[in-house]
Amino acid sequence: MGSANVRSQAIQAIAAAKHTLNRVNFKEIHLKDLFGDNVFNVEVQRQRLPKNVFKALQKTIRQGATLDPAIADNVATAMKDWAMEKGATHFTHLFQPMTGLTAEKHDSFLVPTADGKAITEFSGKELVRGEPDASSFPSGGIRATFEARGYTAWDPTSPAFIHEGPNGATLVIPTAFLSWTGEALDKKTPLLRSMEVLSTQALRVLRLFGNTEAHKVFTTVGPEQEYFLIDKNFYYARPDLINAGRTLFGARPPKGQELEDQYFGSIPERVLACMAEVEAELFKLAVPVKTRHNEVAPSQYEIAPIFEDSNLATDHQMLTMEMLRRIADKYGLACLLHEKPFAGINGSGKHNNWSMSTDTGENLLNPGDTPHDNAQFLVFCVAVIRAVARYPELLRVSVSGAANDHRLGANEAPPAIISIFLGDQLQDVMDQLEQGSPKSTKQGGFMEIGVSVLPKLPRDPGDRNRTSPFAFTGNKFEFRAVGASQSIAGPNTVLNTIVAESLDYVATYLEKAVASGKDLHKAIQDLLPGILKESKKVIFNGDNYSEEWHKEAERRGLPNLRNTVDALPVILRKDSIDLFTKYKVYSERELQSRYTILCEHYVKTVNIEGQLTAMMARTMILPAALRYQGEVAATVNATKAAGVDNSAQSELLKSLTSTITAFQAATATLEKALHHHAAGDVFAHAKYARDSILIAMNEVRGLGDKLEMIVADDLWPLPTYREMLFIK
Numbered sequence: 001m002g003s004a005n006v007r008s009q010a011i012q013a014i015a016a017a018k019h020t021l022n023r024v025n026f027k028e029i030h031l032k033d034l035f036g037d038n039v040f041n042v043e044v045q046r047q048r049l050p051k052n053v054f055k056a057l058q059k060t061i062r063q064g065a066t067l068d069p070a071i072a073d074n075v076a077t078a079m080k081d082w083a084m085e086k087g088a089t090h091f092t093h094l095f096q097p098m099t100g101l102t103a104e105k106h107d108s109f110l111v112p113t114a115d116g117k118a119i120t121e122f123s124g125k126e127l128v129r130g131e132p133d134a135s136s137f138p139s140g141g142i143r144a145t146f147e148a149r150g151y152t153a154w155d156p157t158s159p160a161f162i163h164e165g166p167n168g169a170t171l172v173i174p175t176a177f178l179s180w181t182g183e184a185l186d187k188k189t190p191l192l193r194s195m196e197v198l199s200t201q202a203l204r205v206l207r208l209f210g211n212t213e214a215h216k217v218f219t220t221v222g223p224e225q226e227y228f229l230i231d232k233n234f235y236y237a238r239p240d241l242i243n244a245g246r247t248l249f250g251a252r253p254p255k256g257q258e259l260e261d262q263y264f265g266s267i268p269e270r271v272l273a274c275m276a277e278v279e280a281e282l283f284k285l286a287v288p289v290k291t292r293h294n295e296v297a298p299s300q301y302e303i304a305p306i307f308e309d310s311n312l313a314t315d316h317q318m319l320t321m322e323m324l325r326r327i328a329d330k331y332g333l334a335c336l337l338h339e340k341p342f343a344g345i346n347g348s349g350k351h352n353n354w355s356m357s358t359d360t361g362e363n364l365l366n367p368g369d370t371p372h373d374n375a376q377f378l379v380f381c382v383a384v385i386r387a388v389a390r391y392p393e394l395l396r397v398s399v400s401g402a403a404n405d406h407r408l409g410a411n412e413a414p415p416a417i418i419s420i421f422l423g424d425q426l427q428d429v430m431d432q433l434e435q436g437s438p439k440s441t442k443q444g445g446f447m448e449i450g451v452s453v454l455p456k457l458p459r460d461p462g463d464r465n466r467t468s469p470f471a472f473t474g475n476k477f478e479f480r481a482v483g484a485s486q487s488i489a490g491p492n493t494v495l496n497t498i499v500a501e502s503l504d505y506v507a508t509y510l511e512k513a514v515a516s517g518k519d520l521h522k523a524i525q526d527l528l529p530g531i532l533k534e535s536k537k538v539i540f541n542g543d544n545y546s547e548e549w550h551k552e553a554e555r556r557g558l559p560n561l562r563n564t565v566d567a568l569p570v571i572l573r574k575d576s577i578d579l580f581t582k583y584k585v586y587s588e589r590e591l592q593s594r595y596t597i598l599c600e601h602y603v604k605t606v607n608i609e610g611q612l613t614a615m616m617a618r619t620m621i622l623p624a625a626l627r628y629q630g631e632v633a634a635t636v637n638a639t640k641a642a643g644v645d646n647s648a649q650s651e652l653l654k655s656l657t658s659t660i661t662a663f664q665a666a667t668a669t670l671e672k673a674l675h676h677h678a679a680g681d682v683f684a685h686a687k688y689a690r691d692s693i694l695i696a697m698n699e700v701r702g703l704g705d706k707l708e709m710i711v712a713d714d715l716w717p718l719p720t721y722r723e724m725l726f727i728k
């Protein structure tokens with residue numbers, strides 16, 4: 001028997017499997033009780049902390065006041081007692097190193113005593129600072145191994161929580177991760193810095209409008225996560241999925257997503273059960289999950305929370321990805337978070353819905369019913385437009401990576417050209433603004449449905465546009481280029497910083513004008529049209545996928561950084577360094593380190609994929625093809641001996657043989673490319689990976705997929721697209 005066993009066994013196992021689907025009982029556990037049950041939240045803090053300690057902690061959380069170390073001991077003890085009641089034996093600092101994942105190291109609360117017994121202890125010092133060995137995390141040259149010290153620092157603005165395990169729980173403390181020279185080795189620290197910068201600049205603008213109540217402006221984020229779920233039996237039979245997160249081979253299935261029968265379709269039972277448990281676990285951690293649905297591609301889904309402040313939203317997003325992977329496993333499913341697990345059908349992104357809000361709850365991008373006379377909204381909105389127009393390449397590079405390259409610029413949601421969609425209503429207001437002072441706002445009115453039993457529906461003043469990388473969607477902007485597996489920290493750090501720079505510019509102008517006796521609204525009218533004139537080249541309300549747009553964008557001089565290697569040098573450009581160092585979001589060394597890490601990551605990713613492609617080509621696909629070739633050759637000989645016309649069989653043998661020969665040659669070329677070591681620095685290596693290895697890989701894949709369409713099905717060793725995507 002051939003190796004087809006792997007596939008038929010997988011399918012048989014799936015058909016026979018009985019999964020325990022009723023694992024959470026929402027009749028007994030009410031949503032509202034579940035929510036935040038495992039979080040050391042304000043309510044728990046109030047109950048368990050002395051009043052003065054509680055107040056000091058709240059001041060830190062709400063206003064960013066520096067925390068008095070004296071109160072840390074109090075907080076730590078209360079946390080430990082609470083956690084132990086919840087079954088915790090250990091605590092860990094959770095941090096977000098430059099791997100883009102989270103990292104943790106657990107320590108128990110146990111302290112042995114002189115009498116041979118033990119007590120439990122958790123000190124303020126342990127809460128506030130940890131010291132994991134930093135040497136095994138990417139630092140991009142910030143830290144040599146001889147100075148391996150790295151510190152984790154408690155982030156009191158993201159509450160501690162309980163991670164339940166099968167044998168005891170762990171108290172998890174969100175932290176920032178720094179080198180002992182104080183440089184950020186993580187993704188959280190720059191995000192927090194960028195939020196502070198934006199807050200400072202936004203408050204300046206608000207003060208001009210007479211707002212004295214707001215003490216802080218924070219950015220809000222609601223990230224929509226797309227992902228695939230496929231049966232684990234298939235997953236285990238695909239070395240590429242296990243090791244690269246995406247399929248490196250696989251012919252297009254006869255049925256893909258063309259019938260459009262998946263999007264918002266009814267959710268398969270096992271998947272629904274899995275989603276519900278993911279949500280239940282996330283509710284316990286106070287992650288405000290709101291929406292679930294089928295996505296466009298077969299076996300693709302989405303989970304979206306209600307927005308929160310960016311720091312918390314980022315932490316919660318990391319938890320969401322982890323929970324999806326972990327819980328899927330319990331249902332016999334593998335969760336694929338890769339940006340493009342399957343060629344030829346939609347990939348997965350993470351729409352980053354973004355706005356700015358005051359601590360008094362005002363959304364600064366809410367246009368109200370009449371944006372034309374909402375000067376404050378116009379100032380903030382135009383500041384965002386200016387930021388995107390000035391720094392489109394920074395936004396582009398913030399979402400770069402080998403995996404996301406298969407989406408961006410690859411004829412799929414959104415292109416690599418950064419542009420803004422405003423929609424009819426806002427575009428109209430901006431057009432008026434550019435000409436002077438806007439006088440009116442187009443209203444949506446009501447839709448005529450033509451069925452009297454249905455209620456009249458108010459029409460939105462602007463239609464939706466699904467193709468824009470950066471779209472205004474009512475009261476927020478949606479940055480859609482973020483990849484499904486990426487941390488949202490980087491893109492939001494960039495977004496916050498570039499908008500802070502714009503707000504700084506606007507505030508400086510307006511403050512001066514007002515100080516010299518000018519009326520604020522007059523000053524705004526003087527300022528905004530100029531900004532719009534300068535920035536409007538980045539606005540595009542049409543179809544971003546069209547060939548015309550690509551030409552038009554080029555004519556407008558908009559950058560089109562098609563892939564990661566094209567995008568990465570932006571990080572070290574003078575204007576980028578000037579921007580980030582001016583606002584102290586990244587130091588020059590921190591930028592240099594991120595550039596190095598991203599180059600290295602690209603090279604490593606492509607190399608791993610290249611090795612896997614060569615390995616699978618040689619040890620899985622070629623043997624199957626050779627076996628089939630042997631069978632066909634035997635048939636050709638037998639028919640010849642029998643004296644019948646075998647010209648069709650001979651033809652098959654010929655074309656099969658030539659495909660196999662080409663496949664072997666392409667594999668050899670790939671192997672040669674993999675063995676060659678490009679001279680030069682890490683960027684030269686990245687270029688080489690893109691221009692030699694990736695191209696050689698694609699060649700092997702093309703021929704491998706051709707073989708899949710010729711070789712006998714019972715000999716084919718890899719679960720196929722039509723199986724992985726449709727057998728549930």
Ligand code: ADP
Pocket residue numbers: 220221222223224291304305306307308351353354355356363475476
């Ligand atoms: P879509 O139609 O784009 O799929 P969804 O309703 O699924 O939209 O998701 C919209 C996301 O935008 C949600 O996560 C929502 O909480 C978030 N959102 C809404 N208002 C804001 C805001 N002011 N700031 C940030 N995110 C927001």
Ligand code: MG
Pocket residue numbers: 224351478
């Ligand atoms: Mg969306």
